[in-house]
Amino acid sequence: MESVWRFLKSKQGITIIGFLVLVILVVVFYSISPNQTQAVLNSMIRHSTPLILGALCGVMCERSGIINIGIEGHMLLGAFMGYMVNVWTGSLVLAVAASMLTGSLMGLLLAYMSIKLKLDQVIGGTVINILALGLTGYFYTVGLTTSGKIMTFPLGPLADIPLIGPVLFNNGFITYAAIVLVFVLHFFLYRTPWGLRTRAIGEHPEAADTLGINVIRMRYMNVLIGGAIAGLAGGFLTLESVGSFERAMTNGRGFIALAVMIFGNWSPIGAWGAALLFGFATAMQTQLQFMGIDIPHQFVGMLPYVLTIVVVAGLVGRTHPPAAEGKVFEKE
Amino acid sequence: MxxxxxxxxxxxxxxxxxxxxxxxxxxxxxxxxxxxxxxxxxxxxxxxxxxxxxxxxxxxxxxxxxxxxxxxxxxxxxxxxxxxxxxxxxxxxxxxxxxxxxxxxxxxxxxxxxxxxxxxxxxxxxxxxxxxxxxxxxxxxxxxxxxxxxxxxxxxxxxxxxxxxxxxxxxxxxxxxxxxxxxxxxxxxxxxxxxxxxxxxxxxxxxxxxxxxxxxxxxxxxxxxxxxxxxxxxxxxxxGRDVILTVDKEPARPAEKVLEVKDLTVFSDQKHKAVDHVSFDIRAGEILGIAGVQGNGQSEFVEALSGLRDAAEGEMILNGQRMPFKHPRALVEHAVSHVPEDRQKHGLVLSYSLIDNMVLCTYYQPPFAKGFNRQNDAMRENAERLIKQFDVRTPNADVKASTLSGGNQQKVIVARELSRPVKLLIVNQPTRGLDVGSIEYIHSQIVKIRDEGAAVLLVSAELDEIMSLSDRISVMYHGELVATMDVKEATREKLGLLMAGVTPD
CATH class of the missing domain: 3.40.50.300 (P-loop containing nucleotide triphosphate hydrolases)
Structure with a gap:
């Protein structure tokens, strides 16, 4: 009994209990009101996708020691460039590539500022956010039309499973990519030499350096890849979800992604769980508004942001950020 | 071969x-x-x-x-x-x-x-x-x-x-x-x-x-x-010259009790009990050395006694007067000097000039202040005098403290702390990372202030330093003073065992 209790109180225990409670709740709600449950879960996945992609960018950067507060900017510019390329060429493949490339370039800018110029990384990220807001606001013209957006693509018989099928296996390409990326990055981070080295340069870059690991090159690489992932998050918004661009359309998602990353304790799978939670909060917000509950909609609309504050404030001091993040690495 | x-x-x-x-x-x-x-x-x-x-x-x-x-x-x-x-x-x-x-x-x-x-x-x-x-x-x-x-x-x-x-x-x-x-x-x-x-x-x-x-x-x-x-x-x-490896000093002549500490308990930043019901006293004209491996509570111990950290329990009585904890200025005004462990973090403001560093604890007092006004001339005169007196190697008094070598930085701190009346001197790792010349100089200053009638609390992880300077030695282990002895009874082996937590007998 003692040991069972101890397991239940442990980290894995709590995760498992939480997961089971969720599954039971979902099943109960599904049996009461299948349509609404499915709508909420669908919208949860849709809202969580840009968050998890943004958070993965955060994980890539911060694990290697670079604070990226410019995820919002990567996303916004990625969204804009993806949309514009879609308008110009009508090719969704090129559009997705453009949004990733744009994110990557922003990553390069951040890496250059923080590694080469040794600028304070929070300032560097803020520069990117303001740059993205300014550029997209200036170049955006109203009334452009595109030839379409990324369609949902049911995964054969998997999509026919009740509840799970339509929620998980009937999505657009970027949503699938996001879920696959979560597991791929998690695997790479904890099971490959690249991952071990990435975690080492985020914790103690001098140690890695003395063992012949090229800290600077690895940081550039990781921030570039992270930037591409955040760009993809932007692409999701304009190419798969909304289908068009609006000024400042990321609307703080890049910052929520940071909260998601912290809540997930800088691990991809943890961040996914957190992203789903935030996606769920957003989905509930819409659902509550539909249900005509008598709360001013502004309050309901606050839900995801309040959750962000609660999560970040509640977790500060209890999570373990990479020790060297934000610090300039000076090679001897 | x-x-x-x-x-x-x-x-x-x-x-x-x-x-x-x-x-x-x-x-x-x-x-x-x-x-x-x-x-x-x-x-x-x-x-x-x-x-x-x-x-x-x-x-x-x-x-x-x-x-x-x-x-x-x-x-x-x-x-x-x-x-x-x-x-x-x-x-x-x-x-x-x-x-x-x-x-x-x-x-x-x-x-x-x-x-x-x-x-x-x-x-x-x-x-x-x-x-x-x-x-x-x-x-x-x-x-x-x-x-x-x-x-x-x-x-x-x-x-x-x-x-x-x-x-x-x-x-x-x-x-x-x-x-x-x-x-x-x-x-x-x-x-x-x-x-x-x-x-x-x-x-x-x-x-x-x-x-x-x-x-x-x-x-x-x-x-x-x-x-x-x-x-x-x-x-x-x-x-490149003859150095005195052992410190030349007369036997101590302990006089009245200067510092008395009773049941001092201090917690570390991680909320562990770092100092555990420590009691001791120091008399005027003697050096009490605290030996111990780093990380056995010495830092928290000194921080509490120098007013940088609050104590959970205990009393600190200075010349018969009970002192508040976490009140460094009260200590300064009661003639307590402190040479801290981390000279760059707690001892100096690295981006300040030597002039300003020399008056860090007394800038508000005459002659350095008149009401709200800084008296720059008095500060400069003070710094230049101390630089000469304590042989600080620096181009002038206007350079930033960060430009000096470790030994000279330490001399600046010692100069500042000894330039005002001293009844109790607390020094923690005074010679860490210094060259032999600076070590010798700082040791001689510590002995000098003792001979002038100050009580000295010396905390060091260097056994040689403890043994050559102290008149009495206490060993700190896991936040407790596990033993106190006269320097004549102390041997390296005995102290080494105590420092490792082994109590003889």
Missing amino acids: NQVPVLEVRHVSKQFPGVLANDDINFSLNKGEIHAILGENGAGKSTLLNIIYGLYKADQGEILVDGQPIELSNTQDAIRHGIGMVHQHFMLVPVFTVTENIVLGSEVTRNGMLNMKEARQKVTELSKRFGLEVDPDALIEEIPVGVQQRVEILKALYRDAKILFLDEPTAVLTPQEVGDLFKVIEQLRERGVSIIFISHKLKEVLAISDKITVMRRGKVVGSTTPREANERILAEMMV
Whole structure:
């Protein structure tokens, strides 16, 4: 009994209990009101996708020691460039590539500022956010039309499973990519030499350096890849979800992604769980508004942001950020 | 012996802005030899090692391994030639396991993935072969410093090091751990590893090395062996003049009780009980030394007594008057001086000039202030006088404190703290990282203030310092003062055991 209790109180225990409670709740709600449950879960996945992609960018950067507060900017510019390329060429493949490339370039800018110029990384990220807001606001013209957006693509018989099928296996390409990326990055981070080295340069870059690991090159690489992932998050918004661009359309998602990353304790799978939670909060917000509950909609609309504050404030001091993040690495 | 040296350094020079750190260095290391490089801080020992390890590029000269000249452009090259380094500040990732730290950068893989099982096996094998006991799955942050050092050595051996550099390896160890380290070093030698041992501690160098090379101001000043040398000869070679290794002082004449501490309990930042019901007193005209391995609560102890940290329990009575905790200004005004452990963090404002640093605790008092006005002339006059009096080597009083060397920074602090009336002087690690000349000077100042009738609380991890300065010695272990004795009753062995938590009888 003692040991069972101890397991239940442990980290894995709590995760498992939480997961089971969720599954039971979902099943109960599904049996009461299948349509609404499915709508909420669908919208949860849709809202969580840009968050998890943004958070993965955060994980890539911060694990290697670079604070990226410019995820919002990567996303916004990625969204804009993806949309514009879609308008110009009508090719969704090129559009997705453009949004990733744009994110990557922003990553390069951040890496250059923080590694080469040794600028304070929070300032560097803020520069990117303001740059993205300014550029997209200036170049955006109203009334452009595109030839379409990324369609949902049911995964054969998997999509026919009740509840799970339509929620998980009937999505657009970027949503699938996001879920696959979560597991791929998690695997790479904890099971490959690249991952071990990435975690080492985020914790103690001098140690890695003395063992012949090229800290600077690895940081550039990781921030570039992270930037591409955040760009993809932007692409999701304009190419798969909304289908068009609006000024400042990321609307703080890049910052929520940071909260998601912290809540997930800088691990991809943890961040996914957190992203789903935030996606769920957003989905509930819409659902509550539909249900005509008598709360001013502004309050309901606050839900995801309040959750962000609660999560970040509640977790500060209890999570373990990479020790060297934000610090300039000076090679001897 | 006419064998080819495993490592040879020929005519190596390295210029840094303002200093010639290495000046035409020649040096050779034979197989299976323990070769000590001895020198003061700033003598160029670490620069030389960093050149051989590929961290710096020499301006000229060549380095030969097994008689072949080698090209060194990064540490990877050095590692490939069988050179391994145990850095003074360990290069270990605290949240990684022992195994992860050892294999980092040369991972064991299968199909591109980490193979931690095999890596773990290799580490276990290696630790058995060289007699370096470690738990391969332990997290670095959870193992003692002595074991962390073993991990550093294993890191080098894992990369097939045949030449091992140990940079000040004993600085962080207890006397017992130093003994263990020396056994390990001898075992490594038996297995054909050649070792370069950097130190400025004469006793250790004499105890462990086969050959000793002494450096001073970037030059090799001579080579000798432990058989031919003794401490005095080595010290003279190091500093180039006769130094007083033992502090000259009269027997103490303790007078009235200055400080009385009762049941002091202090918590650390991590909310652990760092100081546990400590009681003691110090009289005017005596030095109480607190010995102990770093991290046994000394920092929190001194912080509480100097007003930097609140105490959970206990009383501090100064000259019969109860003092508040966490009130540094009250202490300053009751003639308590404090030379803190971390001179750059707590002792100085590095970006301030010497003028301002010299008045950090008295700037608001006359003659430095008149109402709201700073009296710049008085401050400058004060700084210039103290610079002269305490022999601070600086171009002028206007330079920032950060531009001075460690020894001169410490002199600035000592000058400031002793420039006002002192009834109680608290000094923590007063000579850490300083050269012999500065150490000698600071020691003499501490004795002088004692003879002038101040009570002195000296906290140091250097046993020699404690033994040569103190009149009474207390040993701190796990936050408690486990024993107090007169200096005449103290021996290194006795203190060493107490510091390691072993109580005699």
